[in-house]
Amino acid sequence: MSTEQDQIEAPPPRMANSRPAWVTDELIERWCAWVHQEGAREGRPAPGAVTALAPYDLSPLPPVPACDPRDVAAAAATATEARHTWAHTPIGRRAAIVLAFHDLLLRRQDEVLDLIQWETGKARYHAWQEVAQVAAIARHYARRARRYLAPRRVRGMVPGLTKVREVRVPRGLVGIVSPWNYPLYLGVGDVLPALLAGNGVVSKADSQTALTLLWTRELMAQAGLPAGLWRIVAGDGEVVGSAVVDAADYVCFTGSTATGRTVAERAARRLVGCSLELGGKNPLIVRADADVTAAAAGTVVAAFANTGQMCIHIERVYVHERVYDAFRDELVHLTGKLRLAPTYDYSADVGSLLSAAQLAAVEDHVGDAVAKGATALAGGRPRPDIGPLFYAPTVLEGVTDAMAVCRAETFGPVVSLYPFASDDEAVSLANQGSYGLSASIWSRDTRTADRMARRIHCGSVNINDGAAAAAGSIEAGMGGMRDSGLGRRHGAEGILKYTESQTVAAQRLMPLGPPPGAVESFVRRTNGQLALLRRMRVR
Known part of the structure; x- marks a missing residue:
């Protein structure tokens, strides 16, 4: 039986090598010099190099030097030493460096777009969204850090005699472990407020996307950031990532819920704080009064952006039974029009999955659902004719609790449809499962949608938008509830979490008591x- 997916245009010729032509061996060697390694390795084996495959064609990515725990300890010592001077650098000077980085990033964005695509296989527009988000974060915190971090005068114990201020002091060394799916946004967006707050930083580069982070580190150096202040390490996640967690005074982790629990346990044993953005199985609700065409278009964006490989993407769609058929047909139609291609221009709507493991996970979820009675209305199959890791954007109907795709995070271009009869039922369905990261409600009655939003247990709810409205509002916090994490990035908490609150109280004339x-x-x-x-x- 044919589906709308058959309407996808014929793919361009397969590329012989996905490496961007401008990326020379000399540039790679220069970027890799930012990986912190101790010069002498007497008595310890070399950990080897980090290697990965380019998703577009499975050609090898350049090897990146690998670190071991002693390298992490040395990187931590270097950043800690550098941060003592940095913490006393005027906030205006820190902000000027971040704004210089902002300008360089926009001026040279084509370079990092190529690197992001080469390492992740995502469509170019989705790579550009990372640039736009990091630029917004840089501007926001450079302009607002002084206000966020300003001392706060509070009333003392004895008015007139007790003068009290609450001040913010840097935590010291911030450890950041970021994932492969957004190597610029998640790799750098948390570094900027940590630096502006006066900390040193050690980042663990993901093995798949190290070049993007190393390119960015060089750009920060060109913007004027002191050399020792932000150090980057690479290597095995269990070994090197754990060493970063064990060395830091505060940990910022983005990744799976399972690993997040381990990070939280390690941090708790040392009594250091952490923020965790973890998994999601995000719901979208289409009410009976929704603009069905707009809701379907928004669902396509929210479900298939970044090939579905983002924590806040939509996987569950609950549609009121009165508009279910119209919405379903429009969603399938729009999904079938999406263009898939391994290209370094803006002609593709959807890119590749990252790895053979990601492809296998998507195939397992869809295959299990179809075997147990679900129907793939669109997609439902890999597209090796386009590239080795491409998978057709997929719409499933008839999904039940017996299917893995119903509750477990797929992290791919797959969305499931479910009918509902009332708002109460929709909220109950949206709250099923253990995650609570992001949600979406589509309705012409925004007041009712707002009341529904407050009943959904998640960190962000978008009304008449899939996911971007909340995530792109940098002045508002972003993060998860329940198994989706702890703490927030963005907004005031996104920089205050990198500081400690200190109360300074001065007593005048007479002592208390x-x-x-x-x-x-x-x-x-x-x-x-x-x-x-x-x-x-x-x-």
């Missing part, structure tokens, strides 16, 4: 004062 031998009278007078303050409605 009773004079010698007059404790009882002091207590009576103080009680009278407390009663008076109560009658005067003073705090």
Whole structure:
């Protein structure tokens, strides 16, 4: 039986080598010099190089030097030493460096777009979204860091005699472990506020996307960032990533829920803080009064952007039974029009999956669902004719709890449809499962949608948008509830989490407490004062 997916245009000729022509061996060697390695390795075996495959054609990516725990310890020591001077650098100077980086990033964005595509296989527009997001983060925190970090005057114990300020002090060394799916946004977007808050940083580069992060580190150096302040290590996640967690005064981790639990346990044993953005199985609700055409178009974007390989992408779509058929038909039609191609221009709507493991996971979920009775209305199959790791954007119908795709995170271009009869049922369905990262509601009645949003247990709810509205609003926090994580990036918390709150209280004229031998009278007078303050409605 044919589907709308058959309408996808014939693919371009397969590329012989996906490596961008401008990326020379000399450039790669220069970028790799930013991987922190100790010069002497006497008595310890070399860990070897990190190697990966380019998703477009499975050609080898350049090897990146691998680190071991002693390299991580040395990187941590270097960044810690550098941050002592940095913490006393005026905030205006720190902000100027971040803004210089912003300008360089936009001026040279084609370079990093090529690197992101080469390492991840994503479509170019989705690579550009990373640039746009990092630029917005850089501008926001460069302009607002002074206000976020400013000392706060508070009322003292004895008004007039006790002067109290709450100040923010850097945590010290921030360890950042970021994933492959957004190597620029997730790799750098958390580094910028950590640096602006006065910290040193050690980042663990993902083995698949190290070049993107190393290119960015060089750009930060060109913007004026001190050499030792932000150090990058690479290598096995279990070994090197664990060493970063063990060395840091605060940990920022983005990745799977399973690994996030391990990171939280390691941090808790050392009594250091952490923020975790983890997995999601994000719902989208189409109410009976929704603009069906707009909702279908928004679902396509939210489900298939970045080939479905993002924590906030939509995997579950709940549609009111009165508009279910119309929405389903429009969604299938629009999905069938998506263009897939391994190209370094903006002609492709959807790119490749990252790896053979990702492809196998998607095939397993879809195959299991179809074998148990679900129907693939669009897609449902790999596209080796386009590239070795391409998979057709897929719409499933008839999914049940017995199918893995119903509850487990697929992390690929797959969306499942479910009908519902009432708003209460839709909210109940959206809250099923253990995740709570992002959600979407489509309705012409935005007041009702807003009330529904407050009943959904997740960190962000988008009304008449799939996912980007909340994620792109940098002044608002972004993060998960339940198994989707702890803490927030963006907004005030996105920089304050990299600091400690310190109270500085100065007492004038006399010390607090009773004079010698007059404790009882002091207590009576103080009680009278407390009663008076109560009658005067003073705090």
